Amino acid sequence: MQVRPPQSTAKPPEDAPGVPVRRAALRVLDAVIRRGTPLEQALGPASRDISRADDRALVHVIAAETLRRMADLDALIDSATQRALPDDAKARMALRIALVQALALGTPAHAAISTVLPLVDGGPRKLVHGVFGTLVRGNATLPEHPALPMPVALRWQAAWGDAMVMAAERALAVPPALDLTLADAAQTDDLAARLNGVSLMPGHLRLADHAAIPDMEGFGEGSWWVQDLAASLPARLIGRGEGHVLDICAAPGGKTLQLAAGGWKVTAVDNNESRLARLRDNLERTHLQANIVTADALKWAPPAPADAVLLDAPCSATGIFRRHPDVLHRVLPSHIAEMAALQTQLLARAADWVRPGGVLVYAVCSLEPAEGEGQLEAFFASRADFAIDRVLPDELPVGMTAHPRGWLRTLPGTLSDPGSDLGGCDGFFIVRMMRTA
Incomplete structure (x- = not known):
């Protein structure tokens, strides 16, 4: 699909639709990367001004996918800048958020960039718009399997070898299935049929597709837990x-x-x-x-x-x-x-x-x-x-x-x-x- 780059460098209003979600995602990433706060702990304070549940969920999706793809996002950003931006620079953060939306989450390019421009001012705003436009016009893509951050890849390579690193990158590309542990292993076959799950051992079910957890059969009765x-x-x-x-x-x-x-x-x-x-x-x-x-x-x-x-x-x-x-x-x-x-x-x-x-x-x-x-x-x-x-x-x-x-x-x-x-x-x-x- 051809991604049409944005044409305007004008800064949208601070309260334009979609901007508060991206600002919250920026807060989450800042907390994780600069302060070492776990993602789940950072979400609440960062989303305190967002009332809608679906918007709070989108904050989580944007932040998590940015972290999942960050090594590859940074490689793209670095390929389009004359000098490397600091890892925690707001311009780099904004570009990560815009690019992950356009290249991984299916957000139209104009919406991806317009909702992050209010997060930066002055020269950095022009830089963000210019780098994003350059990459979109160049049909930039993300690899099928996300790259691990280099320090992690080197540490795991030394401990477990190249095959483990490649397996970790494959695992990072696919959200894990939902596993359930059953209170009564004798119910494995029956629940597997009713929930359309696969069992890898007695008392276990793995579900590829499922409803919201509280709405699933057996949850209210206490038949299983995640x-x-x-x-x-x-x-x-x-x-x-x-x-x-x-x-x-x-x-x-x-x-x-x-x-x-x-x-x-x-x-x-x-x-x-x-x-x-x-x-x-x-x-x-x-x-x-x-x-x-x-x-x-x-x-x-x-x-x-x-x-x-x-x-x-x-x-x-x-x-x-x-x-x-x-x-x-x-x-x-x-x-x-x-x-x-x-x-x-x-x-x-x-x-x-x-x-x-x-x-x-x-x-x-x-x-x-x-x-x-x-x-x-x-x-x-x-x-x-x-x-x-x-x-x-x-x-x-x-x-x-x-x-x-x-x-x-x-x-x-x-x-x-x-x-x-x-x-x-x-x-x-x-x-x-x-x-x-």
Whole structure:
């Protein structure tokens, strides 16, 4: 389709239709890139002046797609400027927003540029209009698969190799499917038929197309909850039981629901009361029970050791980049190091809360070895009373395999090899250990 470039350089009114949405998207991007604020946290304050729900949703779409495509957008911008603009310059931000609309979201070029020009003044406004027009007249396009930011690509290449980087770029191009965890695995076939879903293992459904989540069949009855397939595996590796299990750093609670549905007496511990409120709502909706404790796991301790402990530790969250592309831009090596230090402390405390013969599962939704394999190596250097309880093939979906040493590492290529229609999964590190003494 021929994209007609805009003809006027006039600055539209500040309150012209569409401008407040683009201004809010600019605020979101500024918060993510300059201050390191997670995208979801930045959306509320940035959209405070926008009343319509569909406009707030558009803010999210523009900001998320800009973050997803930012490396390629910047390459286009740099190709059309004599001198590189600073990464956080308002002119570059405005160009990113205009270009992502015209080249990825299907917005007409005149609307894409006219709604961002009020965001800049003077010389930068002329620059934005000129660069945008040059690229549109030159029939600029974005690649099929978004490029990762160079620091991320180099870090992941060093850790996992070229194939992983290419798989991550393929994964970034396609919004992830919706995964559901079922309260009753015996209902898998029935719900799969009714929701037109595909099951990759008992108690799991994957939906390519779906209605709004609260309107879907089974939501009100508590038959299921939203949870990525990889995120469901830590609790699956604990299995069913009748004893006491601690879910540490539990919010927003998908794993707590799994453990409660599996018959365990669950104590869910987290220090974030607002996220625990979501867990309480989901417990009520699913008619499941758990003891919820609002506490800092670095200060709290249980009255007695538990039969099993699940620690899904706070982490960089780089493994969920498909749905949260902001992590590619705001997570720096210093942040990864801070998270790794916290994980070491939490893992040491959680290990003490496991009874002899009990199980400890450690997990992170991270693609950084320092938060996964590195944690395990350091843990075993200080604890001789634990051994890996190997993940078995029949505990995993077809197409997913454990590491030869017994832990599980999911990468962007997991369940998403070229030619596969399985749809991939988030990046996780999961290890199950038994306390031997």
